[in-house]
Amino acid sequence: MGSNRTPSLPRPTTAAGADGLAALLAAPGKAVVALDFDGTLAEIVPDPEQARAHPDAVPALAALAPHLASVVVITGRPAAVAVEYGGFAGVPGLDGLVVLGHYGAERWDADSESGAPRTPPPHPGVAAARAELPDLLGRFAAGQDVRVEDKGHAFAVHTRRAAEPVAAFDALRPPLEDLAARHGLLLEPGRMVLELRPPGMDKGVALTAFAREKGAETVVYAGDDLGDLAAYDAVDALRSEGRGGLLVSSGAATPELTARADLALDGPADLAAFLAGLAARLGGNGR
Numbered sequence: 001m002g003s004n005r006t007p008s009l010p011r012p013t014t015a016a017g018a019d020g021l022a023a024l025l026a027a028p029g030k031a032v033v034a035l036d037f038d039g040t041l042a043e044i045v046p047d048p049e050q051a052r053a054h055p056d057a058v059p060a061l062a063a064l065a066p067h068l069a070s071v072v073v074i075t076g077r078p079a080a081v082a083v084e085y086g087g088f089a090g091v092p093g094l095d096g097l098v099v100l101g102h103y104g105a106e107r108w109d110a111d112s113e114s115g116a117p118r119t120p121p122p123h124p125g126v127a128a129a130r131a132e133l134p135d136l137l138g139r140f141a142a143g144q145d146v147r148v149e150d151k152g153h154a155f156a157v158h159t160r161r162a163a164e165p166v167a168a169f170d171a172l173r174p175p176l177e178d179l180a181a182r183h184g185l186l187l188e189p190g191r192m193v194l195e196l197r198p199p200g201m202d203k204g205v206a207l208t209a210f211a212r213e214k215g216a217e218t219v220v221y222a223g224d225d226l227g228d229l230a231a232y233d234a235v236d237a238l239r240s241e242g243r244g245g246l247l248v249s250s251g252a253a254t255p256e257l258t259a260r261a262d263l264a265l266d267g268p269a270d271l272a273a274f275l276a277g278l279a280a281r282l283g284g285n286g287r
Ligand SMILES: O=P(O)(O)OC[C@H]1O[C@H](O[C@H]2O[C@H](CO)[C@@H](O)[C@H](O)[C@H]2O)[C@H](O)[C@@H](O)[C@@H]1O
Pocket: 036, 037, 038, 039, 043, 044, 045, 046, 047, 048, 049, 051, 074, 075, 076, 077, 149, 151, 156, 158, 160, 190, 191, 192, 193, 195, 225, 227
């Protein structure tokens, strides 16, 4: 005989997180759930082009989203790439989904007529820095399996496939920092990746603006990497204004993040189970 009991949700380990989760459950229609893509909705894989949303993630989001003010994915990827790799377009239940790409500089709305993201003009420093990249890689990563991911408005240098990924990362960081500075760009370090991108936007700025746009009284943010710390800061700031907040970490690769999380989950599978659990709990309580 099967049980009809709703599965229990993992408990936040902080009082602020417990309050945030309680606020979401009490008034889901006033809550925004924001999620990073790589490492959070998608498992980390050696080849960035092979990343895909965990098979349980989209069904869980589709079940949860109709109960909430909004679900938003905030990613370092171009928005269109996250939409494609996530399989987010045309999913019933995700008709109001928003994907903020390039750390919030770009926006895709599932319900937009064009289906295309709104993208800012390119920063000229990206093309200039890209032109110098082959020479730099030849000098600091010769013979290493270091990959460049060209994202149009930014590029990322991946060291995950190098024989010694951390050594390659450490060797490339100072010259890439210098390259970024000379072209008015920002160096964004991540999980075996060094990214050069335009300044002026981060996941925290993007999340704060989105939460205000949606009139959110509670904000949940889940991430796995250094670029997610700005979103954590934003949730903390919203909490200091009296809103509810819940900080979720996915996996343990970034100690700076897990140390601050209210709820530490094991990775995308665990995160998808948490989202599904939330949806099940809210089952009879949709807007
Ligand atoms: O903000 P995110 O959605 O987390 O994107 C951050 C970067 O993630 C990607 O790189 C990471 O995932 C790859 C695929 O699993 C992995 O190979 C790499 O080592 C990770 O750093 C992505 O490729 C970047 O463009 C994103 O900026």
